[in-house]
Amino acid sequence: MLPFLKYEFLQNAFLTGIMVGLLAPVLGVFIVVRRQALIADALSHITLAGIAANLLLGKWSSFFATANPIYLGMAFSVGGAIFIEQLRKVYKHYEELAIPIIMSAGIGLSVIFISMADGFNTDLFNYLFGSIIAVKQSDVWTVFAILIVVLLFVFFMYKELFVLSFDEEQGRLSGIRSNWILVAFMAMTALVIAASMKIVGILLVSALMTLPVAASIRIAKGFKQAIWLSVLFGEVAVISGMFLSYYLDLASGGTIVLCLVVILFLCISYKKFTGSRKVGHL
Template sequence: MIYMLTHYAFVRYALIAGLITGVVAPLIGSFVVVRRLSVIADALAHVTLSGVAFGILMGTISRTMGLVDPVYYGTLFALVAALFIEKLRNVYRFYSELAIPIILSTGVGLGVVLIGLAHGFNVDLMGILFGNILSVTKADLVRIAVAGAVVIATVFLFYKELVSLSFDEEGARLSGVPAGTINFIFSALIALVISVSMQIVGILLVSALITLPVASALRVAHSFRSLIAYAIIFAEISVILGMTASFYFDLATGGTIVLVAVGILLIVLLAGRVRQLVRA
């Protein structure tokens, strides 16, 4: 692994991109899990897939439109979906949870239609679905780094508001927190995290990287800040071990990273059970 890092630029790009994802995915995932909105990542991921399929379709129709990376179309679709989620929450004020399955269903339906129009699954779409971390170029790395920096800076800037809405939304509203605006920003951050993660683990597995490290961290953390810290540590371990295993055993990198994250969760759960038995 060290030899490959020192001799092959694409391996360095892949590792750096994976490490960035290992920070931003559990960072946002901590808020997602605490707010019990884990399904929102799947909803926006499916909308992102629709955007990517639209971008690929545009590439087959127009050479000019094809110059734009389909990932940017996916990100744009996800940001628009984030806006619609907040609008639907206002429409269904007493049934706000309906907003997410509506967007999820729309994303799935639109994705199926656009994939069909784009003449089915091709190499580009398969890479987006299941991830292709070794295809990360220098331009991709810059895009991932910029998106990651935006996510981290925004969370830092609105940390107090995000925490308030996560633990006591009604109290936050009464204290003057602009819930609608913050909720949209939160959904937009998830969209950006998906755009960062899709090339690493693929759209179908991105929600796993957002939630699994947080699920492990919940068993050992004693505060919200420590939850974020542990989640990031577990995610980085998953990325490093997953990439290493995939290189040596010729496995799919995205799936291997997720399986390592599952393994960490099982170890944490088992360790917690052992501690309970020892104390008993």
């Protein structure tokens, strides 16, 4: 085994990282093509409120003191996701307003909970920026369960998600009931964001969802290829980021995100060099 993996906490982090490196870009592809890249940011901040709430409740209740804060984080995140979909209906002509509303509500709640819980501690710091030494065995199993649910959902709903992302009208004409699929999709996104937090941190989780996609859509031919390339870039960034962060003693979240930025620039320059060919006119 690699020396890097001789400690159990590193094994946990590595397994979680690999799962998250697959999950975040898979959902990210749909989010980016639906022009909702900022949703990941809004949901990550509402997740923080859930985690802060758990830290606060842990002061008073032994149940929350022992519970993994990721669960309450997930509950907040899924609630926020459903709320975003509702707000998008209220503000039909300003759909993007839902995002700053949820985001600021998330930060507001977090700040209140954190101050009531007597401020920052290392735990919270780890959630904000990600820390591979903080990944527990129970996190690995939680993320594994999310992995199974999300992959089954995307596999069986691929057609529907694809049509709804491309044009909703066509979807409705083919008899696809768009509402519950979109709500389920948002709930999955919320779960993946909560799951990715330990590795990349709340402030950087949206990068793991959107940067691999931003890179892949520069060079992909077709939607399936965009998904595969996004996953490849996500995994490369997570794995190399975790190695670098361990050996160079850097923050894991930041290292992973910088690896993504490097990949993104490589893809943009590749496209520049090969040039974008327009096919001849009719």
